[in-house]
Amino acid sequence: MSYNLLKGKKGIIFGALNELSIAWKVAEKAYEEGAVFTLTNTPVALRMGTLNLLAEKTKSTVIPGDAANADDMENIIIKSMEILNGKVDFILHSIGMSPNVRKGLAYDELNYDYFMKTLDISALSFHKLLLYSRKHDAINEWGSVVALSYIAAQRTLVGYNDMGDAKALLESIARSFGYIYGRDKKIRINTISQSPTITTAGKGIKGIDTLFDFTDRMSPLGNATAEDCANYCVTLFSDLTRKVTMQNLYHDGGFSSMAMSQRAISQYTRSFKDCD
Numbered sequence: 001m002s003y004n005l006l007k008g009k010k011g012i013i014f015g016a017l018n019e020l021s022i023a024w025k026v027a028e029k030a031y032e033e034g035a036v037f038t039l040t041n042t043p044v045a046l047r048m049g050t051l052n053l054l055a056e057k058t059k060s061t062v063i064p065g066d067a068a069n070a071d072d073m074e075n076i077i078i079k080s081m082e083i084l085n086g087k088v089d090f091i092l093h094s095i096g097m098s099p100n101v102r103k104g105l106a107y108d109e110l111n112y113d114y115f116m117k118t119l120d121i122s123a124l125s126f127h128k129l130l131l132y133s134r135k136h137d138a139i140n141e142w143g144s145v146v147a148l149s150y151i152a153a154q155r156t157l158v159g160y161n162d163m164g165d166a167k168a169l170l171e172s173i174a175r176s177f178g179y180i181y182g183r184d185k186k187i188r189i190n191t192i193s194q195s196p197t198i199t200t201a202g203k204g205i206k207g208i209d210t211l212f213d214f215t216d217r218m219s220p221l222g223n224a225t226a227e228d229c230a231n232y233c234v235t236l237f238s239d240l241t242r243k244v245t246m247q248n249l250y251h252d253g254g255f256s257s258m259a260m261s262q263r264a265i266s267q268y269t270r271s272f273k274d275c276d
């Protein structure tokens with residue numbers, strides 16, 4: 001069902017790789033709600049994934065670019081304004097990558113060149129996005145910028161590795177830039193801390209299936225899906241959330257406020273049956 005929440009709004013969506021991607025669901029939902037937008041991802045992702053299908057479906061133009069590269073980022077912002085005939089109203093940053101996770105290096109044996117890449121791609125790219133948007137005055141007043149985060153920014157989760165540090169930095173950038181952009185241009189900047197979700201990046205996390213099951217059992221509402229996340233993003237892009245800024249918004253079925261649930265206790269108790 002459409003509420004026309006984004007009717008007349010323009011945007012930029014980073015990070016849709018294939019139909020599992022959270023950004024893919026956000027693009028579908030934003031289109032349904034009346035928005036027009038550009039889509040962007042790296043040239044490698046464009047070859048590996050199926051972004052052109054999404055572009056066709058949502059009548060969008062794809063702009064290739066590496067979000068960690070300042071020139072590419074500036075180009076994405078400028079080109080988007082050209083294609084959309086003016087400033088945008090919303091931007092989604094849905095980008096994450098850790099070479100240390102990919103290579104299976106544990107947190108106490110990190111490669112520091114890889115670590116810098118993790119921070120550059122997963123967090124500093126958000127700073128660049130905001131910096132070049134501001135430089136080119138690319139976002140309308142009361143516009144909304146959202147980046148996707150994860151609770152490993154606050155709590156230690158085995159297997160999430162240096163991505164936890166990257167998410168902590170990402171959330172901090174949202175606050176620091178949120179002040180400046182809010183004060184000067186009335187632009188909102190928030191992060192959404194999403195439940196574990198089975199996507200290409202999600203599958204890279206060590207033990208994701210177990211983690212997914214654990215958080216589902218612990219959350220009173222169960223895990224939030226990528227579709228749920230897309231719905232939430234749309235509300236944050238809409239005019240209904242104009243005074244929400246500089247927040248890390250948990251979107252996790254209640255997981256972040258739980259310590260122990262009945263379902264998790266039952267499973268835990270069952271697991272000891274054979275040991276007694």
Ligand SMILES: NC(=O)c1ccc[n+]([C@@H]2O[C@H](COP(=O)([O-])OP(=O)(O)OC[C@H]3O[C@@H](n4cnc5c(N)ncnc54)[C@H](O)[C@@H]3O)[C@@H](O)[C@H]2O)c1
Nearest residue numbers: 015017021022045067095096148149196197199200201202
């Ligand atoms: N899947 C989960 O469990 C989960 C949970 C919480 C938050 N998140 C976050 O959601 C976001 C989207 O991830 P997803 O789960 O949809 O997986 P995904 O693999 O579909 O998306 C990750 C995207 O990042 C893009 N990317 C990587 N390096 C890039 C670069 N240099 N420049 C531009 N784009 C680049 C990839 O091409 C891909 O499209 C990420 O920030 C991720 O950390 C995911």
